[in-house]
Amino acid sequence: MKLLILGGTAFLGHAVATEAVSRGHDVTCVARGESGQVPAGAGLVVADRDRDDALANVAEQHWDAAVDVARQPGHVRRAGRDLSRAAEHLVFVSTGNVYADTKTPGLDESAALLDPLADDSYTDMQAYGPGKVACEQAVLEAFGPKRCTIARAGLIGGPGDTSGRSGYWPWRFAHPSTPGGQILIPAASEIPAQVIDVRDLARWLVDCAEQRLDGAFNAAGERTTLTQVLEVARRVAGFAAEVVAAENDWLLSEGVSEWAGPKSLPLWLTDPDWRGFCDRNISAAQAGGLRLRPIEDTMRGALAYEESRAKSHPRAAGLSDADERNLLEAYAANVIRATQQRRDD
Structure with missing residues (x-):
């Protein structure tokens, strides 16, 4: 061809x-x-x-x-x-x-x-x-x-993802910012998530060109949740230490961004009006030949890519080490204050 x-x-x-x-x-x-x-x-x-x-x-x-x-x-x-x-x-x-x-x-x-x-x-x-x-x-x-x-x-991830959306979590679990190894995650993480591996999407697009497949298709990953993505990222990174799950309102009040970009928790969305954004029906594309690898493979590819560029490129998404350390300290202080307040009441 x-x-x-x-x-x-x-x-x-x-x-x-x-x-x-x-x-x-x-x-x-x-x-x-x-x-x-x-x-x-x-x-x-x-x-x-x-x-x-x-x-x-x-x-x-x-x-x-x-x-x-x-x-x-x-x-x-x-x-x-x-x-x-x-x-x-x-x-x-x-x-x-x-x-x-x-x-x-x-x-x-x-x-x-x-x-x-x-x-x-x-x-x-x-x-x-x-x-x-x-x-x-x-x-x-x-x-x-x-x-x-x-x-x-949909959201495209895996090796080469310069946006950092798919690579931040496995990289962060592999590189905690604190000596104790704590990782900050959102507490309300039962939100939809769909990540399609760039290699799977590329393979299917070439299939479409070869077969001259006509029509419109949702080309996204398997429908899952952020909780499951985080669990996979932990396993891929071999992380066994503590996670600190902070509430949505507190994270937003501290200036943490959703979804992507600087000082963000990637793939995290709080607005219920966006719950369908990462929860699309992909049955037509799968009937048209789209094949998806396990999310573990995508996370491994994203982590390897992040490791290859760690020293030479700033990350486009997620928390910097300093931001995460500051947030973990602030959250610990907030928990102490709340506990003291309940005792006083």
């Missing part, structure tokens, strides 16, 4: 290119070349998709399939314009953020979508979901529903 990948130098795009090359496909990646190298065996066309003519050269060739991981609607509209005749099939990586309902668990692909973004580009991540809806519409308009796969990816 002659495969065009719009991307191919970072995380998912690189994993897709690696998988395709391993199967013996003729792979060409289109990227600026600033995020890394394409895998050995793949070709690279250097291009900036902000330019109107970025795909002019590859549009002159014939492709059995193309894979696009773009998030900017303008990029996807121009790709549709330039590649709809050049490529037989398009696999577009969308996101579960396109859905309007983030509360109801177990929704499938028939759930209502957000209104599409009207603009060609955005910088505010609040527009991410509407932007991807606009991208999906552009794909369908250019290729038609029988010539495209729309993969609505």
Whole structure:
């Protein structure tokens, strides 16, 4: 198969290119070349998709399939314009953020979508979901529903996850910040969690390209809970010391962020209106060939990646050692005060 990948130098795009090359496909990646190298065996066309003519050269060739991981609607509209005749099939990586309902668990692909973004580009991540809806519409308009796969990816984790969302917990359990080895976790952790391994998603996307699978699919991990993810992370790290489970209200009052980013507890969500966000029905994708490895393998891969970059890169998510130590001290003092107050009462 002659495969065009719009991307191919970072995380998912690189994993897709690696998988395709391993199967013996003729792979060409289109990227600026600033995020890394394409895998050995793949070709690279250097291009900036902000330019109107970025795909002019590859549009002159014939492709059995193309894979696009773009998030900017303008990029996807121009790709549709330039590649709809050049490529037989398009696999577009969308996101579960396109859905309007983030509360109801177990929704499938028939759930209502957000209104599409009207603009060609955005910088505010609040527009991410509407932007991807606009991208999906552009794909369908250019290729038609029988010539495209729309993969609505969930949280992607495993090796290469620079966001730190899948890597923080196994890394933290492997590297406690205190001499006593305590780890701070959220007490209310029976919330849904879905993490799909980047290698599983990449493998399935190449399958979709080979088979020209049409339709929209929720491409997410097995439906589980944060409690179970934390237990797996503990086992993978070989952690046997104490966990300190702090209540939601206290963590929020101390400025701890949810989900991702600096001073956060990754994958933690407190708002019940977001309980469906990581609890999507994936039966259609599984019927279409999506196979998922055990979450232990994903945690091991994420931990190995975190260990490989520990000294050279700051983490994008989680608590720093200093933040966790300060929070553990503050929480211990809070428990002492509460205990004293009950005695006084």
